[in-house]
Amino acid sequence: MLPATVPSASEPFHYHGYAKVLRHVRSDGNVDFASVGRERQTLDAFVQSLASFSPHNRPDVFTSPEEQLAYWLNAYNALVLQQVVDGYPYLESVQQPWLGRFFWGRAWPVGGERLTLWALRHRVLRTEFADPRIHFALFEAARGGARLDGAPYQPEFLDAQLNEASRRFMGDARNVEVDGSTVRLSRLLETYREDFLAALPEGRRGNVLQFVWAFLPDTCEERPGCATRSDLDRACGPRLDRCTLVFTEEDWTLPDAAARKPRP
Incomplete structure (x- = not known):
């Protein structure tokens, strides 16, 4: 992480403009990127404020762990949005044109440091x-990844928002599917498996399904076709150790709310 200049701020740090941009996130998780582009000035103003404020250079502004974590989550997601809008409508996937470059090829000034995604x-976050x-909670601009929420992360509601983001991910049949004695999981759950296992109580840290189970819904009334806790219990037994796990590749296509014409 390289140093960056810290511009003086014209007003206190806030999420008002960013919240306005997030109104263009649909309930199904798709994003109206064309409308976000029309809010470009508002989005850019929020990103510019990140250069002046962060928990690293202004601990007096972000005094609690919740304020700090909410800041970094919102900063990450706003930077992803800005970079997508930069390439829109030609950008069809964050995997183009160079694998992974979307996340490490560009750095922004954030509170006196230059940071890539x-x-x-x-x-920072991990x-x-x-x-x-x-x-x-981190938006990857991919249909198979975590969904962007329609509101900023707020310190006073952060625990509930993170729980809801986790339930939303687990309740998506693309991320968790029970098929007989096989459980298909999103590759994200394998990529960060050690993070998930470390959060489990002693005695349960060998099985990522224990973490998955904690955020599965009891019913699928709101998310038809999802897997439930009972489904996992029946398939894998009370210790969740009787199933074969298969990790599926993420769908990296852009979660664009607009219908795109097929490429020639």
């Missing part, structure tokens, strides 16, 4: 906060 996730729920 990769550094923000791995060197290092400073031992909360694996962050992986379900």
Whole structure:
């Protein structure tokens, strides 16, 4: 992480403009990126405020762990949105044109440091906060990844928001599917398996299904086709150790609310 200049701020730090941008997130998790683009000035103003404020250079502003974590989650997601809008409508996947470059190829000034998305996730969030729920709150601009919420993360509601983000991810049949004695899980649950296992009580840390079970719904009334806790219990037994796990590749297509014409 390289140093960056810290511009003076014209007003106190807030999420008002960012909240306005997030109104373009649909209830199904897709994003109206065209409308976000029309809010570009508002989005850019919020990103510019990140250069002046962060928990690293202004601990007086972000005094609690909840304020700090909410800041970093919102910062990450806003930077992802800005980078998508930069490439829209030609960008169809964050995997193009170079694998992974979307997350490490660009750095922003954030509170006196220059940070890539990769550094923000791995060197800040994963290092400073031992909360694996962050992986379900970080927007990857991919249909198969965590969904973007329609409101900023707020310190006073953060625990409930992180729980809801986790339940939303587990309740999506693309991420958790029980098929006989086989459980198909999103590759994200394998990539960050150690983070999830470390959060479990002693005696349960060998099985990522224990973490999955904690956030599965009891019924699928709100998410038809999802897997439930009872489904997992019946398939895998009370210790959740009788199933074969298969990790599926994420769908990296852009979660665009607009219908796109097929490429020629």
